[in-house]
Amino acid sequence: MKKVRIILIILTIILLAGGLYWKLKNNSSKKDMANATVNLKINLGIEDDGKDDTAFLLEAINNIETKKWQEAEKNLKALLETYPNGRYSDKARLLLTQMKQEKKEKGSYMWAIILLLLLINLICTPFCIKELASRDWFFTIVNEGSAKAIMGGGGFQRFVWQYKNQLLNVPGASWHNDKIADWEVIQAKDKKPSWLITFWGLTGIRWLGLPGLQNIYSYTFKWNSLAQDSRADGVIDAGGGIYFKPHTEVINYILLQPDVYYVKLEEAEDAKMVPLNIDFTMRIRIVNPYKALFRAQEWLEITVSEIIPLMRRLTPQDEWENLTKNKGSLVGSFLQMSSQAIQDLTDDYGVEIETNGVKILRIAPGGKLAEEYEKAATEEFKADQEAKKIGVLATAEEGRIQKVYGKIQSFGPLGEMVRHVEALETVSKGSSNTIVSAPELVGLGRAIQNLAETKPERRS
Structure with a gap:
């Protein structure tokens, strides 16, 4: 909004400056012409001698002095028509030439002002439309993928929308389909907006209506x-x-x-x-x-x-x-x-x-019992996980026992005795543990002695 105001102020200043310059220039030209005619009258020593050509010229000069340019032009033309080769003909032609040049300059300035106004209008109109649309005055802004309902006197009138490749089934429109409900969303290829609308960013701007007569439906x-x-x-x-x-x-x-x-x-x-x-x-x-x-x-x-x-x-x-x-x-x-x-x-x-x-x-x-239910479910989950863990450990222990003790049994009494000794060594590693198992030691000694006394048979 602030930028729009600054642009409008700058363009207004330019327009006013151009108009003021044209006004001053126009007044200066007219003043110069009036001075030229007065000087011409003095230099030539023109006096009213009662002749018609003098009367035409004096009347033309008086009209120029009083800025009655059209009357002055008529007087000069009448003088030339009546006395084309008279004593004042050259002066009359000079004055007409100066007046035509003045008209030409005036016309060029007018065209410059018109072009300037058109340029200002071209630049300012999109900003003005956007500003009005932001306030829902005459126009409104419709964002992509949405629609607005236009009301009049409390009653629904129409929809405005912005949705790529989507149309509403508008009653009376060229694309209206009688087989589906009015205002139904239908797929259709959008008509491409003009390059000027796209260039100025007016794609989502829609005509609303006259303020006070049409308004947009709003709701909570x-x-x-x-x-x-x-x-x-x-x-x-x-x-x-x-x-x-x-x-x-x-x-x-x-x-x-x-x-x-x-x-x-x-x-x-x-x-x-x-x-x-x-x-x-x-x-x-x-x-x-x-x-x-x-x-x-x-x-x-x-x-x-x-x-x-x-x-x-x-x-x-x-x-x-x-x-x-x-x-x-x-x-x-x-x-x-x-x-x-x-x-x-x-x-x-x-x-x-x-x-x-x-x-x-x-x-x-x-x-109220949400935490208790979740806690119970958590405990049940933990118990299930613990049960699974115990089951895995039990299966592993079962396999270990089958493997170890199956091997021990294959060695007979000696294997069992060695296993007893290993068990005693494991227990004795505890702090302040002193274990002496005499029967096992005696049995182990006898087993070793029997093995030592066994003599191998000699071959003949």
Whole structure:
């Protein structure tokens, strides 16, 4: 806005300066001509001698002095017509030439001013249109992928929109299709705007109407959008790394392009009547802005109120731990069960829920005992992991015993005795442990003695 004002001020100064210069120049030329005629009268010593040619010339000079240029021109022409070769003919021709030159200069200045005005108009008009459009005066700005409803006297008149390769099924338009509802979004190739509109950045500017007679429909819209983290103002932590921001704004447009909306279902119940909170998103596209705006007070609120009960009916089919593990199959069941309801929303309110745009973000216990349920589930998970760990260790120990003691048995009494001694050595490594097992030592000594006394047979 500030830049626009500066540009307008500069152009106005240029225009005023040009006009002032032309005015001064014009007055100076006329003054010079008047002085020339006075000097001519004095130098020639023209006096009224009662003759017609003198009367014509004196009258012309008097008209020039009083700046009656047209009368002066008539007098001079009359003088030349009556006395083409008279004593004042040359002077009359000189005065006419000077007057014609003055007219020519005046005309050139006028054309310069006209061209300057056209240039100023060419430069200022786009800025003026944008400024008016920003205030919704005569024009309005329509952002890409949206539409605005134009009202007159409280009644709907028409839509203006901006959406590449998308048109609205406008009644009476050349592309209107009688087989589909009025104001339905249809795919069609856009007519390319003129290069001048594109050059000046007026692609999204639309004619609104006369101020006071036409206005843009506005309404209060409430929705929740996902956020990356909780650092921004107004963002709420829903738990499980999910952040959303509630919005309540008065807007004067409706989105035609798809957008993602966050929904929280609270205190549904699983198969064991455990209260659950379900965080999910829906990607929604408006396919008929008239139905969405004027067949419902708040189209998103009606959509959510239709979807929530359907989602709530699915959770009692299983326990919440299994629901959490199978969120994809739960979405599939939801879409299959709610297909008719989704189609009814499209037909009645022009709201289309994209089937591949429904995502369950989180299923968690809700209510006052949410922490206890989650803690119990965590403990159960830990117990399952511990049981698995013990089972793995038991299997490993079983294999070790089979391997070690199977080998010991293959050595007979000597293998068993060696194993006893190894066990005693392991125990004795403890602090303040002194272990003496006499029977095992005696048995081991006898076994060694028997082996030593055994003599090998000599070969003959």
